[in-house]
Amino acid sequence: MATEQELSDFLKSVEKRAFKRSIYHVRDEEAALDIVQDSMMKLAQHYGDKPAAELPMLFQRILANTTLDWFRRRKTRNALFSNMSEFSASGEDGDFDLLETLESLSNSEGTESAQDATERAQILHEIELEIKELPDRQREAFLMRYWEEMDVAETAAAMGCSEGSVKTHCSRAVHALSKALSAKGIKL
Template identity: 80%
Template sequence: MATEQELSDFLKSVEKRAFKRSIYHVRDEDAALDIVQDSMMKLAEHYGDKPAAELPLLFQRILSNSTLDWFRRQKTRNALFSNMSDFESADGDGDFDLLEAFAGASDSQQIESAEDSTRRAQILHEIELQIQALPNRQREAFLMRYWEEMDVAETAVAMGCSEGSVKTHCSRAVQALAKALRARGILP
């Protein structure tokens, strides 16, 4: 059984990655924050008594389901209120600072020149755009495997599919990203 402190420590350790993963899926900071908070609450309420070792997979599954639920609600909302779009707020700037996630990366290295820093920011922005352009299942598998560093079996459990499907999704995602980044001159 996870103690209250273990649960708290686990949630603190995954919050930023979970938020980033949600941003990639929903492309809306407020919605991503809501999804992550909702997922954390569900984990604490329904699975807080599980062993600490089981929390990562449970949380990934809850986060995936919460994201799917958000898309379903959006689809329903859009179908019901599609003619009212003129009255909705257009303040969703959608700007997510990629460099924030890597803020400490250059501190441990030598100081970058302004040109290097700008080029790095451009590359990171392009990578983010290409990840967002991936089909949903490929993006989900890619982020779990390479962002969350989950193994194939864990990813399969979290996504509710076979290990073969995870491998296929990841392979296609990597190929699509490499092709897109080569086309933009980022990869040789």
């Protein structure tokens, strides 16, 4: 059973990554913030008594379901008010760096030149742009497996699909990213 402190620490540890993941899905900063807050509230209200080890998988599933609910509400709202303009994708803000953890790890010694830092920042920006272009399920699987560092079984449970589907989505995402980055002359 998770203590209040464990729950609080868990939520603090995932809030930034969850927000960035939501931004990739809904492409609207305010909506992404609402989704993450709703997901955190649901976890605390309904699953706060679960063991701390179960919280990451539960939260990922709640976040995925809350995001799907947002899309359903948006679709319904658009159908009811067909004259409403489509929501803008103003959430694409250059302030967010998907791979900031990787960036900080790769420069932990502080020996990087300004030119190297600039090139690395450009490459990371290109990777982030290409991740945004992946189909939803591929992006979701890719982010859970390689960014959230969830294993195949956890990702499958969180996405509500088979482990084979997760592997397929990840393989296709990696292939698409590799192809897109190679076309831009970026070799990793």
